[in-house]
Amino acid sequence: MSKIFKKDENSDESQHLLLSGRSFFVGSSTSFTNDSERKLNTIAEGIVIVDKPALRWSDIIGLDAAKEDLKESLKLVTESPYILTDRVTPWNRILLFGPNGSGKTMLAKALATESEDTTYISVSSSEITTTYFKEPEKLVQNLFHLTRQHRPSILFLDEVDYLNQNDPNDQSGSTKRVRKEFMKQMLNFHSDSDGILLLATTNIPWTLDGNIINWFVKKLYIPLPGERARIDMFEFYLGDTSHSLTDDDLKRLGKEMTYVSGEDISSSVRDVLKKSAEVVHGATHFRRVVASPMTYPRHVVDDLWAPCPSNFPGAVESNWSDFPADKLYWPPISLSDLMHIL
Incomplete structure (x- = not known):
């Protein structure tokens, strides 16, 4: 089964990842007090650490074409990278878009459940941009670092459109910094993405910045059921x-x-x-x-x-x-x- 970081995980490994410089939540060059570490752990439970999906392909009715595309994309990224060349870009950055409730998140969870020996890391973009943290861009840096560290891995960004929205109440400019850091990490992704499949979802693709849309090498429309x-x-x-x-x-x-x-x-x-x-x-x-x-x-x-x-x-x-x-x-x-x- 895929390796999952759980909300209730108390293992030494998960605690070390959460509270060390190599985890998603702590900047590699930043030290924190105990109070800060407790806040980080709370944010971890609410934003990234997820329960193991218990969803199989057979639990999803329809969407057969999308299922096959995702299966082949993951297989190409994790099992057959040697057949790729500089001129052939793998489908390792996929945007799932379509109406609310059409099955986008279910597809990501089923892919994680069905993928052997693959780490699954899930994060809601809305949580990153709306949760208070002193240095939110550090969260983004370490998210991508954690994904690379545990490859082969699947990084799932739900509601990616939140990275494109301006928050009138954001007086500190944290949302802009998060968005800027995401764009930076996306650009760096090109040079170090072996063994990683990044999935993102949105219900409103027309609100996304053109640079974000073009960054995804594959866009899969997930329609309402027939x-x-x-x-x-x-x-x-x-x-x-x-x-x-x-x-x-x-x-x-x-x-x-x-x-x-x-x-x-x-x-x-x-x-x-x-x-x-x-x-x-x-x-x-x-x-x-x-x-x-x-x-x-x-x-x-x-x-x-x-x-x-x-x-x-x-x-x-x-x-x-x-x-x-x-x-x-x-x-x-x-x-x-x-x-x-x-």
Whole structure:
């Protein structure tokens, strides 16, 4: 598996990297007091040190072309650098751009998970530019230093457009210094990038400076899912959840929901379930129903309890917590539920 710097990592190696001059967070020629070191460790947990991604290629529906491009790019950079020449530039600087929720970050995480013996370092550009630190440009210097030190490596810069934005509240000019240092490191990247794949994402590529865009040797557009992918996503996120959708309903969702992202589909199922839970948890009366329990969807039983109005025939005043979990009836998700949310 890829080597990951975790938030909860307490190993001697990770602590040394965080608090030494070779880490992302400390300038190589700067010494700090204990208070400064504690601040650095806090910033580390919030900006760069990431939990190990648990995402496989198979978890991402669609985007087959982008998956293959990323696989081949990493293989060329880490396994076959000898076939490259001065006239052939590897795809070691890739910009993923497209609508919000289309799967850009998921692709980066899956690449890290599937890459054997590769260090994965993830940083949000918005965190660097908005987090207070006395010398933010030192963070950028050591980020690239750490990436080189642990090659073969993948450096993932999320929301790279933040490096291009002016902050009216930045009286110290730290954002400008960060952006300037990034440009410097990007230029230096040409001369020392063996074994490194740099990925960046943005939802708004038109805001990027031309120099930043041209620096990336490959730009991959990550679109919203197509009709077939949308159907597959609805099926995937519904999973074993009780629902009344037919194949024709799923096809209708796939055909009509042309404007939704994979994140939208996932959220819609979650939101419907949340509303269903609110109905059950807020009910003051329940009635006995004949239906299939969530634990055994293919079986029909006659001892489930569903929320109902107080004047409904057979209503019993009670609270949801009075029933065993497997005896509560959760209304199945319907086509109209999803259409209403989306």
